[in-house]
Each structure stands twice: as C-alpha cells, then as structure tokens.
Amino acid sequence: KLVDSGKISTKIAQTVFVEMFDTGKSPAAIVEEKGLVQVSDSGAIETLCQQAIEANPGPADDFRKGKEAALNFLKGQVMKLSRGKANPALVGEVLKRILNG
Numbered sequence: 001k002l003v004d005s006g007k008i009s010t011k012i013a014q015t016v017f018v019e020m021f022d023t024g025k026s027p028a029a030i031v032e033e034k035g036l037v038q039v040s041d042s043g044a045i046e047t048l049c050q051q052a053i054e055a056n057p058g059p060a061d062d063f064r065k066g067k068e069a070a071l072n073f074l075k076g077q078v079m080k081l082s083r084g085k086a087n088p089a090l091v092g093e094v095l096k097r098i099l100n101g
Contacts, residue, residue, distance in 0.1 A: 002027055011084055012036045040087040042094065045078070048086060049094045052077040063099050071095060 002008045008016065008031055019030045031037060039045060052074050053060045062070035071092065078091045 002031060006038065006040055006087065007031065008036055008038050009084070009088060012038060037085070038087050039082055039085045040090055042090065045082075045086055045090050045094050046098070048078045048081045049074075049091065049098055051081060053095075053098065060099060071099075074099075 002016070003010055003013050012031075015034075016027050016030050016036065019025065019034070020027060023030070025033075056074060056077055059070040059073045063074065074095050075088065075091050078086055078095070079088065
C-alpha cells in the first residue's frame with residue numbers, strides 16, 4: 001500500500017519488511033519512526049539532480065552525446081545524495097529534462 005501510493009520505494013519497502021518481521025510493528029509506524037518517506041518533491045529532486053550533474057560533468061556530457069547508460073550513473077548519484085529516499089522514476093524524468101534542456 002505504501003509503495004503503491006508512492007510514499008516509499010520498493011527498496012525502502014524491503015527495509016520496512018525486515019523491521020516488521022523483527023519488531024511486529026506496522027509498516028506505517030516503521031516508516032514514520034525511521035524517517036523512511038520517499039522524496040517526491042520535484043523541487044527537492046531537481047536540486048539533487050543539479051548537484052549530481054555539477055559533481056559529475058563527464059557522465060552528463062556522455063548522456064548528451066547519446067550514451068543512455070550515463071543516465072543510470074547520474075541517477076545512482078542522486079539516489080546516493082538522497083540516501084535512497086528520492087523517487088527513482090521522478091529522478092529519471094528530472095535528469096532527462098535538465099540534460100536535454
């Protein structure tokens with residue numbers, strides 16, 4: 001339910017599942033207690049994307065030259081910056097928009 005609504009990612013859901021098993025707490029309680037809510041704010045994600053692009057100009061240029069794999073690298077850097085909390089689908093969209101801009 002939390003994954004379907006976009007509140008958490010599937011990666012975060014795995015962490016929540018283990019915690020549910022260990023503690024018996026509800027998924028919502030675990031997400032709230034541990035601050036695991038997925039970031040879906042496009043403004044926040046755009047800032048993270050800009051930071052990743054500025055820190056990695058080579059892959060950004062590679063993507064602009066047609067290397068699709070470079071986008072996955074940049075997406076990974078954004079996920080790293082967000083500690084896995086950014087909405088991956090939105091990250092991909094925002095990166096493409098900025099890089100194709």
